Amino acid sequence: MVDKNLVGSAILAALLAGSAGAQSRTITIGLGYIPNVQFAPFYTAEQQGYFKRxxxxxxxxxxxxxxxMPLLLQGKLDFVVGDPEDAILARVQGAPVKYxxxxxxxxxxxxxxxPxxxxDAANDLRGKTIGIPGAFGxxxxxxxxxxxxxxxxxRDVRLAPIGFTQLEAVRAKRVDAAVGFVNNEVVQLRASGIRPNTLDLTKAYPMVGAGLITTEKVLADAVAKKVVRAxxxxxxxxxxxxxRAFEIATSAAYAGPNGGTLDVLKASVALMRGGAFVGAIDARNWGTAVGFLQTSGQVPKRFKPSDFYSGAYLDKSVK
Structure with a gap:
């Protein structure tokens, strides 16, 4: 004998699930590079159900x-994960975007x-060849x-545009030094038994790193706060x-087994810490960095730093 109450409950649950599914909204986030553990926060947000919540x-x-970025402006993407400068330079050119x-x-x-x-110090760079991806970014x-x-x-150094081959160029001594990332080339060198010398560039340019960028059209929608909170x-x-984030990020559903190492993710996690709260935007650091971009001619003086970012969509209760 079938329990009619159980059948009724199952039907009701199915109807409710269908209703919730019908109300769900699909959003697309552009992740600005190949599948990689650096995007673990987004992979885990999906896997842990934060977006579904x-x-x-x-x-x-x-x-x-x-x-x-062009897809974002065309409405084919809702958000892009990119550097602050991606938003800054796009807005300078008239694109209605914010970080x-x-x-x-x-x-x-x-x-x-x-080594x-x-x-070991800035003055040691005189006359040296420095590899850079290019005069951008x-x-x-x-x-x-x-x-x-x-x-x-x-003029005191020789800049060599070498694309994204900094690690190989330094190892082969095609350049004396290169601009790279503490959570990429430096980690790889250390993993191979080499302890590279590093010079911190961020005291002079204290900008935050990659984050969420979207359009003013999306920001006018209630979905913006939901995406940011997730x-x-x-x-x-x-x-x-x-x-666990590493395991999720390198699973077949996301970056796969070639998506990076746990050491790369740990170095990335160190960069995620330090804000007033998770995801916070430091107005003082933005002011210093945008000020440099203005004095160097990248950003017109008529813009204020706050023209390029907004912290209004962040949930300060997320710890």
């Missing part, structure tokens, strides 16, 4: 930020060299600010549970 289905699209959550509280840019090169701006802060100019929870989970 907000009534959202999430899709991720990987690609270079230069490819993703709304910091995944990294500190820019990971560094200048690294092999035998004797580059956060790492280039950080290097410019570092040189200026130490009374050096680009992402904040993903950051919190990653900071508190790096081993």
């Amino acid at each position: 907000e009534g959202l289905n999430v899709k991720f699209q990987h690609g270079y930020v230069s490819e993703l 709304v959550m910091a995944v990294y509280q500190k820019l990971p840019a560094t200048l690294f060299s092999l 035998g090169e004797g580059i 956060s790492s280039y701006f950080a290097l410019q600010a570092f040189l200026k802060a130490n009374k050096l100019s680009e 992402a904040q929870r993903g950051v919190t989970f990653t900071i508190s549970n790096p081993q």
